[in-house]
Amino acid sequence: MSTLRPPRQDRAAATRARLIDAAYACLLEGGYSATTVGAVQQRAGVARGTLLHHFPTRATLMAAVVDDIADRRVRVLSSGTAGPPADGGWDGVVDLVWRDLQSPAFAAALELWVASRTDPELRAALAPVQQRVITAARHAIIAHVGDDDPRVPTLAQFTIDLLTGTAMSRVVDPDADVTVVVQRWKQTLATLSGGR
Template identity: 35%
Template sequence: MGGVSATEHAARTPHVPKQDRSRVTRQRLLAAAVACLAEHGWAGSTVSVVAERAGVSRGAAQHHFPTREDLFTAAVEYVAEERSTALRDLFPDGPADRRAVVAALVGLYTGPLFRAALHLWVAASNEDQLRARVTELEARVGRESHRIAVDLLGADESRPGVRETVQGLLDMARGLGLANLLTDDTARRERVVAQWGTIVEETLG
């Protein structure tokens, strides 16, 4: 039985550019880091654990992210971008029904992505190497979340009380996300979200 030559093998095997492979590996590491943070917290989320979960070597992980802090800060930034994209994809035509937007914003803070971010915040409060970069990251994420909320709600922040209402909505959503970490808070959350929908409608006019 004849073998397959290298030339024939190359012709049959789709070529994946090195740049694309590198991007796929990076995405796998980020997704694994988010999952590890959400499930095990900072203490249980080492580079080795993340690399094993992503199916890559520790060396490959450190090639993309030289330090543990680099890896997990990038992971939460990736989460923030994914959350922003998901929210915009729910309302591709821009300003939408305000009650639906309120519910969608709250939804961003009640899943595993928020849980992962929370673990990083807690770690940053105790880890000097993390604190500065997480503080800067969260400030940027907060500005982006506020801007998206204003756009989707069709809010005119030049009117009295509108900016504070949008910020209060985001603070409320974050608080509901925290409550949801300890217990299933669905029933109470639905009542609070409905009330905030009314508040937003009345304030924004």
């Protein structure tokens, strides 16, 4: 009895996904500098030629990982956008944005942001993808608080920026208790938004 093999394009897509997952895992474990073609190849368990067939350069591999990370973050942010504005208001917004910033995908994105400072090719790949994540965050915020108040865009940007900076501060001090900052921002938003 013969076993039917999946079509070639399905196998190719599965291999490509395995390579991207391996690169993502390398980023999380060792950072950008440790995410070499060789490390990804070894982690994915494929031949070098297979990896190079899908991703001829490290830059093309990293561009695919950038897209994958954005997809992961957008899924987290989109989890709060189903249906009408949530009852959580601005507290729900803070919780949703903070959940994204605590995800492994954000940690991987942070690795890429730092590396992009001196890597113009990586920076060019990151810029439009980062915009996609910000757009998803704004849609999620509108799902929580609506868009009828002219303060919403400014408060949304403040929330994203303040919480991103707070999350980044934990890189230097992983034991920092940042919950007080998150709670104080919720209180501040209640005042700035007029109690909405």
